[in-house]
Amino acid sequence: MAAAAQGPCLNHISRETSDIKRLAAFYTEVFGFEQIESPKFDFEVIWLKLGSSMLLHLIERDPTVMLPEGPWSAVASVADPKNLPRGHHVCFYVPEFDSFVQRVKDKGIPVHEQSQPDGKTKQVFFFDPDGNGLEVSSQYPVL
Template identity: 70%
Template sequence: MASANGACLNHIARESTDIKRLAQFYKETFGFEQVESPTFDFEVIWLKLGSSLFLHLIERNPNSTLPESPWSATSAVEDPRNLPRGHHICIYVPNFDSLLQNLKEKGINVYEKTLPDGKTKQAFFFDPDGNGLEISSQCPEL
């Protein structure tokens, strides 16, 4: 059995019918930067945040019978309180309060809560394709 020592997260993928729109959202909201992409036989955009978080945006296969995302882009869930707890990506942001204000100013519906420790603030919302996102005021210590 192979050891997982040295394993690390390579990237997170999101499929979309409009990867340019989705890329713009992640660049404007979190500061992702677009990086060089390998060539595929479908459109892709690679985004990078910090030194190690990569987001791979993939053109949706038009022949796919699977839902576009956890919530269909044509009927995304409006209230992030209904986000299933296991269906999100969480990003620590040092400017939590200002980013939260920016989301609200853009008309993005946000569900906020504070953990029982009284220090960790969380905000849940959806990207334009209905994928769940969380921002956190605390970075986990590893």
């Protein structure tokens, strides 16, 4: 059993969607998340786990509440990942950056690649099927 955190820590990230199975398939196929047991609610949810510390909670969109979708959607088209608003993304690190980017491209997902001025960190930006911004970095997070 893992030790309890000594203060606040990230519990999970949630994404609301109108097609929960499509979004779950995207995160399992692209990043390798695995589906885990989900509690029962009066709406559909899927919990996904990546490694030992990251949980993604996918939630069926409430059709009675009109919230905006991600930055790229039918009502706010920012389809080119080069134009992804900088504050609207979740970032993942992958150890095999170049092969990961190639796999994403092979799936037909449009990407925007860039490198930081230091030349050490490469980044790729793209969207999930609901228009949520994603970044993948070649740099392991330093805390």
